Amino acid sequence: MSIIKLSKVYKRYKIDESIVFTALKNVNLEITNGEYVSIMGPSGSGKSTLMHIVGLLDGATEGEVFIRDKNIKGLNDNEVSSLRNTFVGFVFQQFNLINKLTILENILLPTIYSRKQLKFNPEKRALELLSRFGLKGKELSYPNKISGGQQQRVAIARALIMNPDLILADEPTGNLDSKSGAEVLNLLDELNKRDKKTVVVVTHDKEVAERARRIVNIRDGEIIKDSYTK
Amino acid sequence: MARYFWFIIRSAFSDFRRNKLRTFLTSLGILIGVASVVLLIAFGLGLKKYIAQQFESLGTNLIFILPGNEFQKGGSMSGIGMIGGAKFNYKDVQKLRSIYGVADVVPAFIKTISVSSSSETKPSSLYATTANVFRVRNLEIDLGKVFTESDVKKRSKVVVLGPKIADDLFDNKDLAVGKIVRIGNTGFRVIGVLKPKGGGGFGAPDLDSFIYIPYTTGYMFNPDKNFFAIYLKAVDSSYIPLVKKQAKELLLKRYDENKFSVIQQDEILDTVSSIFNVLNLILVLIGAISLLVGGIGIMNIMYVSVTERTREIGIRRALGAQRKDILWHFLAESVILSLFGGLIGLGLASILVLFVQKYFPAYIDLSSVIIALGVSSVIGIIFGVFPARKAANLSPIEAIRYE
Numbered sequence: 001m002s003i004i005k006l007s008k009v010y011k012r013y014k015i016d017e018s019i020v021f022t023a024l025k026n027v028n029l030e031i032t033n034g035e036y037v038s039i040m041g042p043s044g045s046g047k048s049t050l051m052h053i054v055g056l057l058d059g060a061t062e063g064e065v066f067i068r069d070k071n072i073k074g075l076n077d078n079e080v081s082s083l084r085n086t087f088v089g090f091v092f093q094q095f096n097l098i099n100k101l102t103i104l105e106n107i108l109l110p111t112i113y114s115r116k117q118l119k120f121n122p123e124k125r126a127l128e129l130l131s132r133f134g135l136k137g138k139e140l141s142y143p144n145k146i147s148g149g150q151q152q153r154v155a156i157a158r159a160l161i162m163n164p165d166l167i168l169a170d171e172p173t174g175n176l177d178s179k180s181g182a183e184v185l186n187l188l189d190e191l192n193k194r195d196k197k198t199v200v201v202v203t204h205d206k207e208v209a210e211r212a213r214r215i216v217n218i219r220d221g222e223i224i225k226d227s228y229t230k
Numbered sequence: 231m232a233r234y235f236w237f238i239i240r241s242a243f244s245d246f247r248r249n250k251l252r253t254f255l256t257s258l259g260i261l262i263g264v265a266s267v268v269l270l271i272a273f274g275l276g277l278k279k280y281i282a283q284q285f286e287s288l289g290t291n292l293i294f295i296l297p298g299n300e301f302q303k304g305g306s307m308s309g310i311g312m313i314g315g316a317k318f319n320y321k322d323v324q325k326l327r328s329i330y331g332v333a334d335v336v337p338a339f340i341k342t343i344s345v346s347s348s349s350e351t352k353p354s355s356l357y358a359t360t361a362n363v364f365r366v367r368n369l370e371i372d373l374g375k376v377f378t379e380s381d382v383k384k385r386s387k388v389v390v391l392g393p394k395i396a397d398d399l400f401d402n403k404d405l406a407v408g409k410i411v412r413i414g415n416t417g418f419r420v421i422g423v424l425k426p427k428g429g430g431g432f433g434a435p436d437l438d439s440f441i442y443i444p445y446t447t448g449y450m451f452n453p454d455k456n457f458f459a460i461y462l463k464a465v466d467s468s469y470i471p472l473v474k475k476q477a478k479e480l481l482l483k484r485y486d487e488n489k490f491s492v493i494q495q496d497e498i499l500d501t502v503s504s505i506f507n508v509l510n511l512i513l514v515l516i517g518a519i520s521l522l523v524g525g526i527g528i529m530n531i532m533y534v535s536v537t538e539r540t541r542e543i544g545i546r547r548a549l550g551a552q553r554k555d556i557l558w559h560f561l562a563e564s565v566i567l568s569l570f571g572g573l574i575g576l577g578l579a580s581i582l583v584l585f586v587q588k589y590f591p592a593y594i595d596l597s598s599v600i601i602a603l604g605v606s607s608v609i610g611i612i613f614g615v616f617p618a619r620k621a622a623n624l625s626p627i628e629a630i631r632y633e
Contacts, residue, residue, distance in 0.1 A: 058627040085550020113550040
């Protein structure tokens with residue numbers, strides 16, 4: 001089953017009145033439920049733009065985006081925000097935790113913004129995730145008091161709290177030492193294999209990309225290769 | 231829902247904790263504004279109460295007959311209308327005595343004079359009147375005695391001093407009784423000193439500095455034998471309208487309608503109160519300018535906060551926050567900031583009022599509390615809504631990319 005599908009997607013930015021920069025050109029991409037996909041490309045290739053469109057942080061200038069076969073064109077800002085809240089969990093290169101909130105509050109943040117009645121106890125689930133990721137006892141700490149590897153694990157816990165279908169990771173090991181990076185990649189593997197989450201990793205690092213079963217190569221805004229590794 | 235708002239409030243407080251000094255300085259404007267407005271209201275209320283007490287202490291069930299028609303209910307009290315008004319005389323007093331429902335009639339001739347004891351000379355107000363003035367106007371004797379009907383008849387050269395002028399003339403009022411004071415070239419024997427009555431503040435006559443003499447004796451300073459005012463005391467309050475009506479009808483036979491006023495105590499109180507209400511309102515509005523400045527301070531800091539926290543806004547949006555969630559976050563912060571200032575301002579004003587109460591009957595009523603908290607909340611909303619809207623309208627992707 002298709003979890004996300006991009007059809008003839010273009011993304012253009014107006015730099016000034018006369019110059020328009022095309023970040024994505026005619027991108028066609030379909031990701032099915034349970035896949036582990038890497039989107040790989042050098043800096044400026046358009047991979048982050050693609051991730052933002054897949055993650056509903058940004059819209060396409062042209063073309064169509066389908067979430068679970070539903071065209072998102074016509075959804076208003078509130079509906080897109082709700083979809084982001086429930087459908088996708090983000091893991092960023094810079095962790096993007098809010099420093100003034102405790103670890104527990106950071107993990108609970110998506111549940112605060114949920115418009116739906118939660119079918120689980122958010123605090124209980126947050127504590128379970130912390131325990132699973134080796135962060136038991138850190139719930140009342142603040143993000144700047146823990147290591148980068150721990151922060152990224154908190155970010156992964158936060159991405160999982162709403163039990164989304166899709167985990168989107170943007171250079172998840174970019175700010176980590178190799179040991180912590182390996183731990184995070186192992187976690188992403190685990191989420192895909194054990195939790196049956198669809199995982200999309202955006203990276204420029206070939207080693208990281210090769211952890212996925214499918215690698216989508218992008219260059220100058222175009223998909224130049226879409227292949228399976230294993 | 232409760233969890234949502236609790237989180238937003240906690241989130242705001244955690245932000246304030248991280249920026250304690252900034253939070254305090256931002257609230258300071260509202261604090262000063264609310265404190266000054268509440269203090270001005272408290273003083274205004276105190277002043278009204280003080281005036282009412284002063285009027286009540288002058289005696290009850292009183293009707294004043296004054297020259298001119300300036301004393302209109304709720305109107306001005308310039309005194310200009312008194313000039314050229316009726317000049318009352320003893321004939322009026324006698325006629326007014328015959329009115330049904332009148333218990334007492336007190337004529338008064340008031341003149342600014344210079345009075346001397348053996349050692350001091352002081353300016354004072356001469357109050358030439360009948361012997362019943364002490365009863366009608368609740369003037370109680372402290373030392374010696376008051377003058378009597380007999381003194382009035384005999385034109386006795388006696389005076390009863392207010393306690394302040396007695397102190398001024400004799401260093402100690404206890405020494406005044408029996409002494410001679412001179413007004414002009416005439417000597418008068420001090421036969422009594424009154425108990426303090428208060429008053430004299432805010433331009434009102436200082437009753438404690440008056441010198442009371444029999445009106446007949448006072449004719450030496452009043453060759454035309456006129457009276458400035460005549461006071462009528464009704465048998466009880468139910469007779470006041472009837473007495474007023476009869477007095478008016480009686481005086482109309484002698485004077486034009488616009489030459490005199492027949493008014494009751496409450497009407498004067500209303501007139502005076504209305505003047506102080508306007509003054510107080512102007513002062514409160516001036517105080518409110520500092521609230522406006524405080525509000526602008528909050529707005530400024532909220533704009534700074536939106537810029538500083540652009541990335542945080544992007545993160546929240548990425549996690550599913552809707553525009554209205556971001557709006558709530560910032561609005562809650564500005565309202566809490568403003569309310570915080572308002573509460574401290576109210577507290578500060580309360581402490582000052584408690585301190586001042588020893589000297590002046592200022593007080594804070596429920597309406598002041600409601601105004602303080604209501605106004606600070608409204609300021610928080612008004613001055614917070616623009617920065618909050620700016621935050622809410624940020625595009626998630628641009629916000630999260632913000633460095």
